[in-house]
Amino acid sequence: MADKPTLKPWIEAIHAYVPGKSKTSDGRPLVKLSANENPLGCSPAVHKALAGEHQPNFYPDPDATALRQAIGAVHGIDPARIVCGTGSGELLHCAVQAFAGPGDEVVFPRYSFSLYPLLVWKVGAEVVPAEDSDYAADVDKLLAAVTERTRVVLLDNPNNPIGTWLPRAEVERLHAGLPRDVLLVVDQAYAEFLEEGEDDGGFDLAARYDNVLVTRTFSKAFGIAGERVGWATGAPHLVDALNRLRGAFNVTASGQKAALAALGDRDFVRRSRDANSSIRARFVEQVEALGNHGLRALPSKANFVFVVFEGALSATTALDAISEAGYAVRHLPSQDLPQALRITVGTQEQMDAIATVLRQLCEASA
Ligand SMILES: *Cc1c(COP(=O)(O)O)cnc(C)c1O
Numbered sequence: 421m422a423d424k425p426t427l428k429p430w431i432e433a434i435h436a437y438v439p440g441k442s443k444t445s446d447g448r449p450l451v452k453l454s455a456n457e458n459p460l461g462c463s464p465a466v467h468k469a470l471a472g473e474h475q476p477n478f479y480p481d482p483d484a485t486a487l488r489q490a491i492g493a494v495h496g497i498d499p500a501r502i503v504c505g506t507g508s509g510e511l512l513h514c515a516v517q518a519f520a521g522p523g524d525e526v527v528f529p530r531y532s533f534s535l536y537p538l539l540v541w542k543v544g545a546e547v548v549p550a551e552d553s554d555y556a557a558d559v560d561k562l563l564a565a566v567t568e569r570t571r572v573v574l575l576d577n578p579n580n581p582i583g584t585w586l587p588r589a590e591v592e593r594l595h596a597g598l599p600r601d602v603l604l605v606v607d608q609a610y611a612e613f614l615e616e617g618e619d620d621g622g623f624d625l626a627a628r629y630d631n632v633l634v635t636r637t638f639s640k641a642f643g644i645a646g647e648r649v650g651w652a653t654g655a656p657h658l659v660d661a662l663n664r665l666r667g668a669f670n671v672t673a674s675g676q677k678a679a680l681a682a683l684g685d686r687d688f689v690r691r692s693r694d695a696n697s698s699i700r701a702r703f704v705e706q707v708e709a710l711g712n713h714g715l716r717a718l719p720s721k722a723n724f725v726f727v728v729f730e731g732a733l734s735a736t737t738a739l740d741a742i743s744e745a746g747y748a749v750r751h752l753p754s755q756d757l758p759q760a761l762r763i764t765v766g767t768q769e770q771m772d773a774i775a776t777v778l779r780q781l782c783e784a785s786a
Contacts, residue, residue, distance in 0.1 A: 430522075430544040440748050450748040453764040453774075456580070456610075456724050458643030460692050462678075463685035466644060469677045480673035487676050490683050491651055495623065501653050503662045504679075506670045508609060508635040508650025512574070513539045514665040515633055515652070519603050520545040520571040527565045528574040529557035531582050533607065534755060536574050545571070555718055555726070556584035563597040573598060576607040577620050581752055581762040583720030585614070588621035595625055595632060603658070606634045610722035612641030613693050618721070623653065630655045633662075640723060641692050642682040647672070649679040696723045700765045706775035713782035724750075724764045727778075732785045735761050738778060745777045 440454045484504040492499035505511035512535065520526050522544040528536050530549040537547045550565040552558060557579055566573065575594065578585040586594070595604055606622035622634040633654035639645035649671055652662060671679075682688070700720060707717040707727055714731015729735040739751045739761060747770065750762040763774060 428544070430541055434538055434541050440750065441743060442748065444744055444746060448746060450743060451746055451766065451770060452748050453766045453770065454748045454750045454762075455645070456640055456722070456764045457645055458641065458692055458723070459764075459766045459770070460643065460688070460695065462643035463682050463688035465681040465685045465688075466678045469681035470674055472677075474674070476673065478673070479669050480671060480676055482669050484671045484676050487649075487671070487680050487683075488651070490680055494683060495653075497623065497627070497653050501627075501656065501659055502651055503653075503659050503666065504649065504651045504671045504676075505662075505666055506650075506675075507639060507645075507648045508607065508637040508652065509535055510666060510670060511635050511650055511652040511662055512536075512605065512607065513542070514662045515603065515605050515635075515658075516540055516545070516572055516574075517543045517665055518661040523569065524571040525567060525569040526572045526574065527562060527570050528576075529562065529579065531555055531579065531755065531757065532557075532574065533576045533580045533609075534752070536576075555582045555728075557582075557586055559586065559590050559594045559597070562594060566598065566602065570599075570602050572603045572605060574605050574607065576609065577622070578610040578613070578720070578722040580609065580722065581724070581750065581755070581757070581760075582718055582726050583722045583724055583762075584718060585618075585721035586620060588619060591620045591622065592625070595629065598631070600631055602631060604632050606632065608634055609637045609640055611636065612689050613696055613723050614721055615693075615697070626654045630657065633658050638679045638682055641689050641696075642679070643688075643692065644675075644678050644682055647675040647678040649675045696765050699768050699771055700725060702768070703763075703765065703771040703775060706772075707778065710778060710782045713786065715778065715782065724762050726760055726762050728760045730759065731782075733778075733781050735759055737785075738781060741777050741781055742774055745773060747774055749774070 488499040488502045524545045526540040550562040625632040637650040704717040716728045718726045
């Protein structure tokens with residue numbers, strides 16, 4: 421007999437979340453541009469809603485009824501086909517747990533949301549990374565990675581950490597190439613940052629087919645990551661599966677209130693998107709201007725920019741200098757990306773400061 425409880429072997433491989441650095445070497449706090457949070461904060465309507473009457477002695481509505489109705493009204497979806505979660509992360513967990521287990525495979529683009537391998541490992545299934553095309557998701561390579569053991573395909577679109585996006589025709593082609601018993605999860609965490617009219621067609625697929633689930637979050641463009649609210653939509657049997665697995669009171673009372681208020685302020689989301697687009701475009705230009713030093717910004721549809729360092733200046737050196745200048749950005753060696761940094765789009769001033777650090781480093785290393 422073991423002298424203490426024995427971890428399941430598939431849990432053994434999982435590491436607890438390691439947060440990035442939060443202070444400079446001399447102890448100054450860093451501006452956090454490492455978690456894709458909204459630099460504009462959130463809608464004032466959220467602050468107002470959270471400051472209002474609150475009765476924390478009561479359990480919240482277990483079905484987030486008002487919130488699901490409001491989401492349904494905004495997107496033209498039957499609220500019965502919507503389920504809310506403790507962030508979309510909970511719902512991604514449930515989706516994998518419902519359809520994959522030991523002996524099963526879950527496919528996703530090699531460079532994807534860092535949560536994906538964790539939730540596959542948690543259920544004892546196997547991660548099958550699909551090869552990329554210059555870092556981006558590639559439909560042919562995703563389909564080539566599918567075997568008879570594949571149960572779920574995860575696609576973050578726009579992708580995190582790369583920022584690239586598959587248009588509607590490509591997502592439809594991916595779906596059309598999958599066996600009908602494979603669940604396709606289209607994770608649209610950054611969809612609100614797409615330009616007017618850009619749509620990967622995920623909602624339409626989720627409305628028409630039995631094997632498509634779309635997830636959304638209030639953590640990014642809506643700016644309420646701390647309240648932990650996300651949602652998913654799909655066929656009734658998929659929603660039913662998530663409802664069985666999710667926490668009974670998974671969205672807190674304040675989370676429901678905050679999300680309802682955030683959803684009601686479309687103007688805030690539009691301003692977040694527009695600010696993000698223009699600040700991102702300028703930052704990408706500034707990085708591209710350093711192309712002769714081996715720096716490259718991948719095309720981003722999200723609220724971050726993935727910068728690859730292919731010249732004399734390394735990502736690690738850049739990371740240290742950016743950190744000394746007071747900014748935390750994401751280095752992802754654990755995701756096999758030691759040569760790049762993912763930089764959340766902050767304010768214009770913050771991005772200009774980071775671009776200046778990069779330019780000075782390039783000039784110094786030339
Ligand atoms: C940030 C993010 C989410 C959202 O997670 P929440 O649990 O809703 O905060 C989901 N998917 C991707 C790809 C993300 O980057």
